[in-house]
Every structure is written in structure tokens, then in C-alpha cells.
Amino acid sequence: MQLADQDYLTVALPKGKLFGLSADLFAKIGYTAEGLSDKSRKLVISNDEKKIRFIVSKTADVPTYVEYGAADIGIIGKDVLVESQKDVYELLDLGFGKCHVMMAVPKAAKREKLADYAHTRVATKFPHIAAQFFSQYGMQMEYIKLNGSIELGPIVGLSESIVDIVETGTTLKENNLEEIAYIMDATARLIANRVSFKLKFDRINTMVQDLRQVLAAQAKA
Amino acid sequence: MEKEKLVLEIPYGTRDFLFAEASCKRDIETKLAGTFRQWGYDEVVTPTIEYLDNLTLGSSRSLEPQLLKLFDQSNRTLALRHEMTTPIARLAASRLKDEPLPLKVSYISNVFRREQTQMGRQCEFYQAGVELMGSASAAADAEVIALAVTCLREAGLEDFTICLGQAEFVNGIMAQYNLSADTQAELQEALEQRNLVAIDALVDQLDLPNNSKEVLRQLPLLNGGEELLQRAYDMALSEQSRRALDNLSEIYRLLRSYGVAQYVRFDLGIIRDLSYYTGMIFEGYTAGLGFPLCGGGRYDHLLADFGNACPATGFALGIERVMLALQQKAARPLAARKDVYLGYAAGKASEAIAKAAELRQAGKVVEVALRPETQAEAKEVQKAKAYRELVYLA
Numbered sequence: 001m002q003l004a005d006q007d008y009l010t011v012a013l014p015k016g017k018l019f020g021l022s023a024d025l026f027a028k029i030g031y032t033a034e035g036l037s038d039k040s041r042k043l044v045i046s047n048d049e050k051k052i053r054f055i056v057s058k059t060a061d062v063p064t065y066v067e068y069g070a071a072d073i074g075i076i077g078k079d080v081l082v083e084s085q086k087d088v089y090e091l092l093d094l095g096f097g098k099c100h101v102m103m104a105v106p107k108a109a110k111r112e113k114l115a116d117y118a119h120t121r122v123a124t125k126f127p128h129i130a131a132q133f134f135s136q137y138g139m140q141m142e143y144i145k146l147n148g149s150i151e152l153g154p155i156v157g158l159s160e161s162i163v164d165i166v167e168t169g170t171t172l173k174e175n176n177l178e179e180i181a182y183i184m185d186a187t188a189r190l191i192a193n194r195v196s197f198k199l200k201f202d203r204i205n206t207m208v209q210d211l212r213q214v215l216a217a218q219a220k221a
Numbered sequence: 222m223e224k225e226k227l228v229l230e231i232p233y234g235t236r237d238f239l240f241a242e243a244s245c246k247r248d249i250e251t252k253l254a255g256t257f258r259q260w261g262y263d264e265v266v267t268p269t270i271e272y273l274d275n276l277t278l279g280s281s282r283s284l285e286p287q288l289l290k291l292f293d294q295s296n297r298t299l300a301l302r303h304e305m306t307t308p309i310a311r312l313a314a315s316r317l318k319d320e321p322l323p324l325k326v327s328y329i330s331n332v333f334r335r336e337q338t339q340m341g342r343q344c345e346f347y348q349a350g351v352e353l354m355g356s357a358s359a360a361a362d363a364e365v366i367a368l369a370v371t372c373l374r375e376a377g378l379e380d381f382t383i384c385l386g387q388a389e390f391v392n393g394i395m396a397q398y399n400l401s402a403d404t405q406a407e408l409q410e411a412l413e414q415r416n417l418v419a420i421d422a423l424v425d426q427l428d429l430p431n432n433s434k435e436v437l438r439q440l441p442l443l444n445g446g447e448e449l450l451q452r453a454y455d456m457a458l459s460e461q462s463r464r465a466l467d468n469l470s471e472i473y474r475l476l477r478s479y480g481v482a483q484y485v486r487f488d489l490g491i492i493r494d495l496s497y498y499t500g501m502i503f504e505g506y507t508a509g510l511g512f513p514l515c516g517g518g519r520y521d522h523l524l525a526d527f528g529n530a531c532p533a534t535g536f537a538l539g540i541e542r543v544m545l546a547l548q549q550k551a552a553r554p555l556a557a558r559k560d561v562y563l564g565y566a567a568g569k570a571s572e573a574i575a576k577a578a579e580l581r582q583a584g585k586v587v588e589v590a591l592r593p594e595t596q597a598e599a600k601e602v603q604k605a606k607a608y609r610e611l612v613y614l615a
Binding site: 006067068069070085087088089090091092093189193194195196198199201205 | 417
């Protein structure tokens with residue numbers, strides 16, 4: 001099987017919490033494939049009748065697959081998309097996976113103003129988003145890139161603050177952290193490769209319109 | 222004392238082209254140079270370094286961080302050229318000022334940009350292209366597009382699509398709704414970032430009737446064959462947008478005469494730097510390559526910035542991208558042609574030289590041994606160097 005087979009539409013889906021919701025959404029517009037699961041050992045899962053193929057990848061890699069054209073379209077959180085700085089089409093806000101990116105500090109060590117944190121250390125999975133945010137305030141920071149358990153940073157004295165995503169705020173509370181600055185909202189987005197969007201325009205556009213209808217119906221219900 | 226280790230790295234974003242790649246690159250460039258000449262485009266070679274001020278003249282400040290810079294002996298800032306259109310505009314306003322119009326110029330050269338490198342995108346890369354200056358007619362635009370198609374075909378590609386749009390169409394739509402300068406800028410930014418979600422959000426906030434909002438939302442989705450022009454015509458109310466569509470249908474008519482219309486699709490949401498382009502814009506894509514092969518359009522203001530107001534149109538093609546597409550098409554690494562390895566026994570050296578001359582005359586790629594060899598030795602060399610055939614003079 002040649003992955004570059006042009007009759008197929010290749011969709012990159014992220015493992016983890018967005019996977020199930022994404023797969024359900026595609027199923028609603030009639031696109032699914034046997035054995036589609038993020039636990040599957042198979043990396044590429046095709047539906048030959050519908051000429052569609054899913055690849056399941058690590059979250060942060062989805063924009064890369066799409067930018068290179070290895071996948072035509074993908075679903076990814078806006079936070080990861082902005083952080084990746086990839087040149088892709090952002091076609092649709094899918095509404096789910098809602099969270100926001102913010103800055104938090106230990107309650108006990110809270111300073112008066114944001115500017116008081118200038119030149120301190122920030123632990124984050126999102127150094128680009130964080131740098132963009134702080135540069136608006138003319139603040140230079142030291143970014144410490146972590147790949148998980150960001151809250152640990154201030155607790156063990158690795159950093160003075162964190163920039164991370166928050167859904168409910170429970171994790172922050174449990175770790176005695178307090179949100180002091182809102183940075184951006186994030187939800188799941190449908191993205192497309194810039195060439196695929198042109199060369200497979202009719203298929204992708206039909207899919208976008210179908211997804212829009214499903215989303216609109218869900219919003220009403 | 223330990224001897225210092227040699228540094229054998231090359232700078233970030235640059236690359237060496239070895240035999241097969243270099244030969245493929247040379248072949249493509251030779252074919253393109255021939256095509257440019259046949260179409261009456263004269264080649265120019267300009268300096269790799271220019272004054273920074275010249276390169277950034279007329280373009281937005283956002284360009285500057287992309288340029289590779291250095292200083293000259295009087296401490297003026299120099300930059301490596303990031304494309305060839307600006308140096309050619311400089312030439313057109315200076316040494317080529319009195320040439321009869323239209324002026325048709327071609328180039329094949331390396332250009333430099335600070336980039337996050339990836340396959341097909343390097344800091345130093347090679348471009349071939351043309352600029353046609355001194356004509357505002359659709360005939361000039363059609364010629365440039367037809368030439369781009371011819372170049373891709375000459376290079377060996379068949380399976381590609383040219384998407385054709387018009388900067389004035391988008392500008393006209395925005396003007397017709399009296400959008401504020403801020404809103405226009407935001408909308409353009411969202412278009413250039415290919416962010417349809419931001420466009421939707423922006424449009425939702427505007428104080429416009431619903432059908433007008435729908436027109437703005439549809440902008441990036443106006444993609445289709447000839448029938449799209451009629452659909453767009455019904456949407457576009459302003460004179461400016463309709464003129465843009467008329468211009469496109471005229472270009473398309475001419476492309477039919479050139480016999481290349483089958484490669485062309487309309488894409489009115491095509492997004493290239495909208496502050497720079499003033500008329501038709503196009504990009505060429507091929508399946509399996511995640512970025513455009515070539516791109517171009519009409520830029521009537523650039524030459525005015527050099528004090529020589531003059532309409533102009535042109536295109537540039539990425540040579541490495543064409544190479545990638547060819548490689549993908551062939552589904553194997555590119556190889557340089559190697560026909561004959563010529564070995565000989567002792568005392569046959571002059572005979573071998575004469576034989577090689579004869580074979581080369583017949584168009585073969587021939588390597589002659591530099592000393593007598595046994596037939597078995599010659600066979601080894603032929604295999605190791607991947608020559609198709611061994612000629613041995615016993």
C-alpha cells in the first residue's frame with residue numbers, strides 16, 4: 001500500500017482525550033473504519049469503500065503530519081496548533097475539548113502585579129504561546145520546557161510559575177496553584193494541508209459542510 | 222596536545238548536492254533556461270548580496286527578520302537576496318530603464334531566507350522564474366502562466382494543477398462592504414494565515430446583513446472550474462470585483478489558446494501576500510508535495526517604489542521542489558545517467574581514448590580507465606561506479 005495514494009483522504013487523529021470525540025464526529029458524517037481506536041496497534045486504519053484512512057498519532061505530531069501533507073486533514077487542539085507554528089489551514093472550530101491556556105503561580109508566593117514576574121522562570125509545555133504572551137507586556141522570561149506534569153515545576157522549585165492548559169481547575173487547586181493571567185481559549189480544530197485543501201477541495205469542503213451541520217444540530221439539541 | 226578536530230558541518234539550512242542530485246538539478250535548469258530563451262526571455266544574473274534598503278523597499282517590515290544580513294566596509298547593511306523580483310525591479314529602474322517595453326527577463330539563481338527548515342524548504346534554495354514588465358494586459362498574465370505550465374512540463378511533470386485567483390476580487394469585496402481599515406487588515410491577516418475559524422469569528426461580529434456575511438465567509442472556499450467565475454460574478458457587487466473576474470475570464474480564454482487550460486482551476490481565495498500583488502495570482506501544486514511548486518502574479522506597484530512606475534507580472538518556481546516531485550513520481554532516488562565504463566589491457570590506451578571519443582560523439586556518458594586493467598578488474602569498477610555497460614578493449 002502506498003500512503004501517498006491520491007484517491008484516499010488521510011486523516012490524522014490525536015491520541016488521548018480528543019480521540020474518542022473526533023472519531024465519533026467523523027462517524028456521524030459517515031466516515032469510520034473498522035478497528036479505529038487509539039489503543040489499536042495498527043498505525044494506519046483504512047476504509048477502502050469510503051476511500052478514507054486514519055492515522056493515529058501523538059497529539060503534538062498532528063500538525064506536523066498535516067503540514068508535510070502526510071495527512072490531508074487532522075484534528076488538533078488550538079493550543080497545540082498555535083504552539084506548533086505550522087502553516088496549515090484551520091478550517092473549523094469543532095467546539096469540544098474546551099480548555100484555556102493560563103499562567104498560574106503558587107498561592108503562597110503570589111506577587112502583586114504580573115510585571116513582578118519579569119525575568120523569572122516559567123515551566124510550560126507551550127514556550128511559544130508563553131513567549132508571545134509575555135512579550136506583549138515587554139517581559140522577558142526564562143522558559144523551561146516540560147512535557148507533562150507542569151504543576152510540579154513550582155512545587156519542586158524548578159520555576160516560579162507555570163503556563164499550562166486548564167479545564168476545570170481541579171489540578172491547580174490540588175497543587176495550591178492560583179491562576180493569575182488568562183492567555184487564550186482553546187478547542188479542537190479541523191486543520192488541512194494547504195495543498196490537499198486545493199487538490200482535494202471538493203471532498204474536504206463537502207466534509208466541512210457536513211461537519212458544520214452536525215455541529216449546528218448538536219448546538220441546538 | 223590533542224589535535225583540534227576538523228569542523229566539517231555546513232551552516233543551518235544549507236545543503237550539498239551530490240552527484241545524482243546535482244545532475245538532476247543541472248538537467249532541470251538546462252531545460253528551463255532553454256524554455257525561457259525560446260519564449261524570448263533574456264537571462265540576467267544579479268549579485269547575491271544587495272543593500273538591505275533595496276531589498277525591503279516597498280515591502281512590509283515583516284520581511285526583514287527573514288533576511289540574512291551582513292555589513293559592508295562602510296558599515297552599511299547588506300542582505301542576501303531573498304527572491305529575484307526585487308533585484309530585477311532595481312535593474313528595470315536603473316540599467317534597463319531605456320530598454321524597449323515590454324521587458325522580458327528570466328533568472329535561475331539561489332536565494333536565501335531564514336526559515337525553519339524542512340524538506341523542500343531550506344535557508345538557501347534555488348529559484349527559476351521570469352518577470353514581464355511594461356504590460357498591464359491579460360495577454361501578459363496569460364503568457365506568464367502558460368510559460369509556468371510549459372516549464373513544469375519540460376521539467377518532466379504532468380500531474381499538477383495551477384490555481385488562479387485575483388487580488389482585486391478580494392479587495393473589491395472588502396471595499397464594497399465599507400469595512401474599516403482595521404477590519405480589512407484583520408481579515409487579510411486571517412486569510413493569509415489560512416485561518417477560516419478566525420474569519421468566521423471576525424465576520425460574526427460585523428454589522429452587516431446576513432447574506433453579506435455569507436459572502437465574506439465563502440471567500441476562502443471559492444474554488445472550482447470555469448463555472449466558478451459565474452457563481453462569483455453573482456456574489457460580487459462591486460465594479461472592482463467584477464473587473465477582476467472579467468480579467469480572469471480573459472486570461473482563461475487565452476490559456477485555452479495556449480492549450481494549457483486543463484491545468485488551471487480557479488481559486489478566488491488563493492492567498493499570497495495581498496499587499497504586494499495587484500492582479501491575478503497563481504500557485505502550482507502537485508499531489509503528494511505539501512507545498513506549492515511555483516507561484517506568481519501581477520505586482521504593479523513594486524516598480525513604482527523604485528521610481529519607475531510600470532506594470533509587471535511574473536512567476537518563480539522552486540527547483541528543489543520540482544526535484545522532490547520528480548523523485549516522488551519516479552518513486553525512487555534520482556540517479557545520474559552513466560552509460561559506459563571503458564577498460565583496456567596494457568598497450569591499448571590510445572585505442573581506448575579514440576573509442577571513448579566515438580562513444581561520446583554518439584551521446585554516451587563514458588568514463589575511461591586511467592590505467593590498464595584486467596577484464597575482471599574493469600568489471601568491478603563498472604559495478605562499483607554503477608555504469609550500465611562495460612566496454613573492454615583486450
